[in-house]
Amino acid sequence: MILRLAIASLSARALTVGMTVLAIALSVALYLGVEKVRTGAKASFTDTISGTDLIVGARSGSVQLLLYSVFRIGNATNNVTWDSYQEIAGHPAAEWIVPISLGDSHRQFRVMGTTKDFFEHYKYRKGQPLEMSDGVIMDDLFDAVIGADVAKSLGYTVDSPIVVAHGLASFVEHKDQPFRVSGILAKTGTPVDRTVIVSLEAMEAIHVDWKTGARTPGQSTPADVIRKMDLTPKTVTAALVGVDSPLRTFALQRYVNEYPKEPLLAILPGVALQELWGIVGIAETALLAVSAMVVVTALIGMMATIFSSLNERRREMAIFRAMGARPVTILGLLVIEATMIATAGAGLGLGLLYCGLVVAQPIVDSAFGIWLDIDAPTLREAVVILAVVGAGVIVSLVPAIRAYRMSVADGMMVKT
Amino acid sequence: MESSVLELSEVSFHWPGRAKFTLSLREFALERGETVLLLGESGSGKSTLLSLICGTILPNRGTIRIAGKDITRLSGGARDRFRAENIGVIFQQFNLLPFGTVADNILLPLQFAPGRRKRAGNAKAAAAGLCSDLGLPKDVFTAKANTLSVGQQQRVAVARALIGHPHLIIADEPTSALDANSQAAFLDLLFQQTSAHETALLMVSHDPRLAERFDRVVRMEEIAQIERAVA
Structure with a gap:
């Protein structure tokens, strides 16, 4: 029921929550996209010559x-x-x-x-x-x-x-x-x-x-x-x-x-190609680092959104407290909320990625000769998504702890 | 068996780190099923007293017994649980989670109070029963709380305070957002319910016109001393 209320609370703030989810989704799609291009470029590069021993x-x-x-x-x-x-x-x-x-x-x-x-x-x-x-x-x-x-x-x-x-x-x-x-x-x-x-x-x-x-x-x-x-x-x-x-x-x-x-x-061409990629691949790594920062930015954006919602939700927290919710429950509620936002964002991002891939695959192949595989998310991508959700939870602890403090101080008495 | 539902003695409290504000209270008690109107102007320490009774703040000295239990000896989490089990709270206004349904709101305290949930029996049926007792239309049950009128919202708040029959109802100016006619109707419903279940009611107000309907009227200044030092 608490979970259902958390969802109801989120959907009551659909616009801001939606924006946050979108920001996370875009950043996740960007990160995974860069990762895809990177592995695609690497694969295409190391596949420049094959069959030759x-x-x-x-x-x-x-x-x-x-x-x-x-x-x-x-x-x-x-x-x-x-x-x-x-x-x-x-x-x-x-x-x-x-x-x-x-x-x-x-x-x-x-x-x-x-x-x-x-x-x-x-x-x-x-x-x-x-x-x-x-x-x-x-x-x-x-x-x-x-x-x-x-x-x-x-x-x-x-x-x-x-x-x-x-x-x-x-x-x-x-x-x-x-x-x-x-x-x-x-x-x-x-x-x-x-x-x-x-x-x-x-x-x-x-x-x-x-x-x-x-x-x-x-x-x-x-x-x-x-x-x-x-x-x-x-x-x-x-x-x-x-x-x-x-x-x-x-x-x-x-x-x-x-x-x-x-x-x-x-x-051996394969060995030499790997050696060469070690030199060329630095640019891709830099690109990946930049898109990782975009993900971090989106998560900080989520933190800011939760922070700014705290004041208007003091009333809500006071009601929960009056009904017997412990401050830890308030903290948990915000963390659950952030987890749902981050999960929705990461999931939507994955969806965006695949939509983008379907559109971009033939274009990228003919324009740059880079073949982007469309297959089920790799373990690495799953790890990235889990990391985004995990980071979302950690980041949300900052406003959640503030909410905890507020609810301890306010108790159930908030003058509106 | 204790007959007092609420018993405060030798309580003293001051807000930490603020301009000096000390509330001291020698003796205050509520009997089982008793309805008491606590009159006090704003700034008379009403809110502080209610917070003490609900256990969201701890007194520096003294004991606060609710249904025989000294809540000052309980940990923070246990006090929260105790409040959920034993006290129904009605605010002045904005009582409900606006995004939840009426049913969600009524059942919310049971979420934190397993004992009270057991007492409520079939919680949904109990909530629906309370709604009809309080004259709320049937279809309101699944409506979002923020679609209700203020009067209806206050009645939902009463249903939420009453569900599972807590020993004590704390009401903080619940009628101040209502017009005179609605006030009377609201109090009728409230008294009907508290007397049916022998629930004690402590209602705080600044409006002395409500006095005649209560068993007892207490003025804030009669029971508590406030010391203020302007810093």
Whole structure:
């Protein structure tokens, strides 16, 4: 009955109570939303590359190798010779190997030379393969497949011509060997979106007339001549390797790391991604801290609301006291009230979160490539909600103790 | 068996830490079923006396016996419980929790008094019976308290004070918010109920015109001395 009266008392103050509940709900939804985006971003980030067991490149740091081979950030310090590449490919543990050759760019986007196997073996987000949104995988020497962002920001469609620039921020272009867009990849949310993919041979072809980083003056080999040349590369930048059995991953890794003919490095992409996230993830943690403060603000708002209601409710408390309620009952009544407000707020917040997720999931996926899972609240989210309710109870003790003192002092005599 | 429902002796009280206000009272008692009108101007210490009797404040000296029990020896929580069990309280006005139904309000004291709940028997039926005895329409029972007229609210307050038959009813100017006609009707109902159950009634008022209806009239200044030192 006391509980029923507490509910009746709350509903009699529906407007202010509703506002408080809404404030808590919004803050909880914000906090959980940020948490969702954070875990979604982390998952999408660490799922940038999956299905690849090892990444092989010239010896440097593991994060550096990951950055240039997968994220196309920064440059390789050195290359892997074609001979070494072939030897690793021939290792019994290597089930498949995909070469990656980097160094050129088109506008602000990197150009990557690789083989058709790349489209088969490069997987992201729990083993999802690359898909073409338009056109086909490159077939001709001068065909290019472009990522979704490249197509969108440059307005390219299938059959658009592409001139690749030598180097990364360069005005020297490979004008003699223009490419043609043969296909456009669907959005993945990975760096592939921002990559122009050509064949490994094409990478060689555009450098036929180039020696030691500059064009040989006056020399221009016609395209049909180039087509007849042997375009086997001398080096590649890195290679993605799949292992036939996970147990042999480390054997192959050791083989590469101890490769005697040149200094090479093999990394486990998952481990390196985690390492990299440790650096990138700080921003998300800051965001989470800010939204936690919003929750605290909302709870303090609730405390203020209860505080300001105390004076007008002196009468109510006096009636309870006159009927024989102990001051502790008054305290309990206010705490129960706060618990109900906080619980309603947290519950509504959870509801808002899921409504928001349903609306935002496809938008966020296509705009940022972050996949937000919609599933039952995780243990962590349940803990957050319980913490909000718990904090609400603790915070409400401040006005509740004041009410206790007031009801001890006033007794049942309040002159209105 | 004690015949006094209420017995105060050698009571002295002063508010802690305030401008000096001391109330001392040598002797005051109420017999079983007796109705007493306590007359006093505002500031005569009426409210302090009622708080002492109800046990929300403790005297510095003296004993306060209610139904034979010295409440000054009880702990705070036990005094609250004792009040719930033995005393029905009616305020001047705003007696009811506005957001609760009439039934909620009448049954509220039973919530804190298991013994009184037992005495009430079927609490809901008892409350409904009191309502009809007090001339409240039947449909009022489930109505929200704040939808009632002032006169009806005061009658609900009487029903709440009477439920489970406490030994003593304390009424603090319960008629002051009513007009003359309603006052008379209200007192009729109140006396009807107290005499039916031999409940003692201590009613505080500043209005001497009500005097003729009570067994006894006591003036505040006859029983208690107030000392004031203007700080």
